[in-house]
Amino acid sequence: MDGLVIDNVSMVFTLPNGGQVHALEDVSLHLKPGELMAVLGPSGCGKTTLLNIVGGFLAPTAGQALLNGHQVTGPHKERGVVFQQGALFEWMTVAQNVSFGPRMCGVPRAEIKQTVRRLLDTVALRDFADKPVYQLSGGMQQRVALARCLANDPDVILMDEPLGALDALTREKMQGLVLKLWKETGKTIILITHSVEEALFLGERLVVMAPRPGRIHKEYALPFAEQGVGGDARSIKAQPDFIAAREEILSMIWEMEEEIMSGADMG
Amino acid sequence: MAKRKQPPRWGVWLGIADNSFTRQKTVKFGDASAVNSGRLWSVLTLIILILAWWIATIGGIIDPLFWPPLEGSLYPWDNPNRARPGVVDRFVxxxxxxxxxxxLWEHVGTSVKRVLLGVVIGALVGIPLGFAMGLNSVARGLFDPIVEFIRPIPPLALIPLVILWLGIDEVAKIFLLFLAALFIMLIAARAGVNSVQISKVHAAYSLGASKFQVLRYVILPNALPEIFTGLRTSMGVCWGTLxxxxxxxADQGVGSMMMIAKNFLQTDVVVIGIIIIGAIGFAIEIFMRMLEAWLIPWKGKG
Incomplete structure (x- = not known):
């Protein structure tokens, strides 16, 4: 089967003290090539665990993840990852970070040079190629991370709260960039977020997860990402149906949080 | 709006007036960064120390055996026929x-060369071992007991054994310093490996890096700041140990010079030796800091 298949994945963590945490239970999803899926849920719902399994950093207790028909057993350049922050190599310049993947894979120099120039243009960082990454602002650093991930031309891009550490204004701009890159490159993207608005705006598909054990609670198909490509983010987010969806999901998550709180009280 | 009066530049330089950074702060007590340098008082301390030295040894108030005079010829009432060289003359x-x-250069050079050799060999052996211990369970298991056992032993306590094994020649001293540096470097390298953020390693693997490439391009540069701190520490420890x-x-080196001088009751040479040891230790520290700023500009910015 083409695309990314998450097939009945369960994850039970064993703690050092012998206790167990049921992080995921029977999660199944199928992403067709070129789909953008946002994953939303309260903290502790296992969304990052799910991403780590697809990324190949964790082996699920049961079930499996498959990309284009073969099982995910470890990290691979076919699945690029953008982390929340701090995953850039601060001892390298912007260009060296972006070229890291192709360099490791032995791509010819001239080709790497071209790729880096093209990607730095895409993320509007051309003038910063030779700057060390620690001199860049948080938003610029995440643009470097996006470019670095794209340099390897992966089939799937996994984003773990990529905009979570940014201020509201930068975040909004970056959402536009994510949409633009998605449309231009046609990549399959899974984006983990804890922002309802971001999930609604970016997710062509939106999966809301529930905690304890982590599972899929509800799935939506949304029109906003499609409108957001080249469109005006603010006016889309002000639409009545956007606001209605936002309120619905917010109260859904609110209820889950309440449940967790009362559960914690009793426990 | 009334412009605030600028403090005089000489006041700022002397560290007694607020500079442009500390001037903007209203809370100063408790904010260490808002404390002026007080350079004036440092200069004063130096002057007082030298004056005290001079006065204390005037006309032999303090027996030169216990503390040498600063400058023999400064005391006009001394008998000109009796030579009483001071520290300054002796230094010249x-x-x-x-x-x-x-x-003197040979004495100092010998000491510095021993330290450098000890630290370099210690680093060449210690860093790979530390990496191995951070990355591999066999290496960790093999060396852990040794490291944990030797770590709390001061290098000086090994001198008798080293003398029994290797005598008192050059090899013995460098071996002692090697041991002192080895464990510091090993622990520093291991800490450097442990400090790598797992997301960086994950990112590298996801970008197609092999294990060796992760080691070379992620773990090694990530550990460099810790390794450098280890180098600085072992330089300091080795200098003291040496x-x-x-x-x-020993028959050469700053320490041996002092010990021989002691046998001849040449207190002035002993004091000069102490000053040289302090100055070189300080110079090593400054040099290492500059090297660090130049080589690892990303330190603390990850």
Whole structure:
């Protein structure tokens, strides 16, 4: 089967003290090539665990993840990852970070040079190629991370709260960039977020997860990402149906949080 | 709006007036960064120390055996026929003629060379071992007991054994310093490996890096700041250990120079030795800091 298949994945963590945490239970999803899926849920719902399994950093207790028909057993350049922050190599310049993947894979120099120039243009960082990454602002650093991930031309891009550490204004701009890159490159993207608005705006598909054990609670198909490509983010987010969806999901998550709180009280 | 009066530049330089950074702060007590340098008082301390030295040894108030006079010829009431060289004269003569047929530079150079050799060999062995212990369970298991056992032993306590094994020649001293540096470097390298953020390693693997490439391009540069701190520490420790070792047994080096001088009751040479040891230790620290700023500009910015 083409695309990314998450097939009945369960994850039970064993703690050092012998206790167990049921992080995921029977999660199944199928992403067709070129789909953008946002994953939303309260903290502790296992969304990052799910991403780590697809990324190949964790082996699920049961079930499996498959990309284009073969099982995910470890990290691979076919699945690029953008982390929340701090995953850039601060001892390298912007260009060296972006070229890291192709360099490791032995791509010819001239080709790497071209790729880096093209990607730095895409993320509007051309003038910063030779700057060390620690001199860049948080938003610029995440643009470097996006470019670095794209340099390897992966089939799937996994984003773990990529905009979570940014201020509201930068975040909004970056959402536009994510949409633009998605449309231009046609990549399959899974984006983990804890922002309802971001999930609604970016997710062509939106999966809301529930905690304890982590599972899929509800799935939506949304029109906003499609409108957001080249469109005006603010006016889309002000639409009545956007606001209605936002309120619905917010109260859904609110209820889950309440449940967790009362559960914690009793426990 | 009334412009605030600028403090005089000489006041800022002397560290007694607020500079442009500390001036904007209203809370100063408790904010260490808002404390002026007080350079004036540092200069004053130096002057007082030198004055105290001068006064204390005037006309032999303090027996030169316990503390040498600063400058013999400063005391006009002294008997001109009786030579009473002071530290300054002695320093000049050490500088020009050397000590016991060996020039001062040779003494200092010998000591510095021993430290550098000890640290370099210690680093060459310790860093790979530390990496192995951070990355591989066999290496960790094999070396952990040794490291944990030797770590709390001060290098000086190994001197008797080293003398029994290797005698008192050059090899013995460098071996002692090697041991001192080895464990510091090993622990630093291991800490450097442990400090790598797992997301960086994950990112590298996801970008197609092999294990070796992750080691070379992620773990090694990530560990460099810790390794450098280890180098600085082992330089300091080795310098201290060496001087002590030279005091025990050596015919060259700053420590041995002091020990020989002690036998001839030449307190002035002993004091000069102490000053040289302090100055070189300080110079090593400054040099390492500059090297660090130049080589690892990303330190603390990850």
């Amino acid at each position: 003569s050490l500088f020009v003629d050397g000590y016991r047929n060996i020039s 001087v002590a070792a030279e005091l025990v047994a």
